[in-house]
Amino acid sequence: MKLRSLAIPYVGWMAVFVIAPVLIVLGYALTDAAGGLTLANFQKMGEYTAVFSRSFLLAAISTALCLLIGYPAAYLLSREKPRVQRIMLMLIMLPMWMNFLLRTYAWMSILENTGLLNRLLSFLGLPTLNIINTPGAVVIGMVYNFLPFMILPIYSVIVKIDNSLIEAAQDLGAGTASVFRKVIFPLSLPGVLSGITMVFVPAVSTFVISQLLGGGANILLGDLIEMQFLGSAYNPHLGSAIALVMMVIVMLCMWLMNKFGAGEEQAVML
Template sequence: MKHKSLAIPYVGWMALFVVAPLILVVVYAFTTREGGFTLDNFSNMVQYAGVFGRSFLLAFLATLVCILLGYPLALLLAREQSRLRGMAMLLIMLPMWMNFLLRTYSWVFLLERNGFFNTLLETVGLPKLDIIGTPAAVVLGMVYNFLPFMVLPIFSVIEKIDPRVIEAAQDLGANSAQVFRRVIFPLSLPGVLSGVTMVFIPSVSTFVISRLLGGGMNLLLGDLIEMQFLGSAYNPHLGSAISLVMMVIVLVSMGLMNRFGEGEGEAVLL
């Protein structure tokens, strides 16, 4: 604690880039274009319940798919001692070296009606896949973009499990299913919780994925907010109010989940 002064740049940074914008959002949310106080921005929000519902549903589905795909993968990699691990890690990280927008845009070309997949399916004689512009394409885009954020925390938690704990369970007569259910899985929960946070939050607030893969038809909260600031319906006050409500909902649901995680939430990155 001797070097408190070292924290000054960090505190300054937070104040400038986290606290100040948050204050601006709060101020905007409670004011009108003329600058007077109002609650209309919030009371009018009921009409966007559908957008809220769709955002949380799609983000939930994407998170679920990420767990179902990511957990076995992380488990496999953490238990694998060979060269395969390095290779697999590289493959997981590789797409992240490329810009997010480009990665998502390339999916547009893959999924288009006459895109790569459909041309391939057609040559083989299979029916075409018509998912561009649907919620399914949006979920696919979320899973593709955010899967590494699920795999990596789970992997690092499982990898750090003391092998002696597992050996002890085996010595006490547990079979491999019991070892997984009673030892590995509970110990890996903090990793799952961080993974869920890191997938769910960007998914619920994304606007690029839904704009590109959802064809502008599957409006999510991120799109709704973006529209109010940069898009075709200019109203930063409404945009701020929606952002604020979204933040509160996300914080509350994250809080509930951490409670659910029974104090193992220290690993959760918020």
């Protein structure tokens, strides 16, 4: 009972800074500039279907790429000697200690038409590429920034798999491929699920990456929302409605995935 009272500060924090803001957002979304109740904000959102689908598509592609790159990395990392593991983990996390904006600006200067990449290509006598201001550039930026969030949860689940389970599978006739398919992969699913969440959620709501690497043509939900609060289109009511719908869709995705991965114990989600 005494220990429970230790949670009071956090409960208070949650109430003031999580629950109350959500209610405020809800209030804005359901009202117009004059303060009257309306659903107009939601109706208006139809105009932005393209932004919605672009956001979810790019986030999904980035998440898939992160999984494709991150899973093997996490698996191979977990097979290394502890010392190597520590060094590699450091290297994976190192970019995260650098400012997020700075990292993204760096990618800008790499991908620009006269940037590092194209200068290297022309130096080698190869045709230059037009990457900056395309959806591809946005995906590159997302994958680069969010990859550690995929690797770390998968790695931490795989590394905890009891070695005797792997030995037991080998003992029962499983070669390396079977051991992976029948034991390691199923047991790593909780890590995969939380990796997907940790990449998809920030990817679907990002606005810096799309602004810096995607140019004006590839705006995402994050940009759209930002414009409603800070931009010329000032309309916090519409912005709130978009934010709310996005939140509901994300929650729905996570819920579906959780259901899909049900039966795996301890799926860490939401």
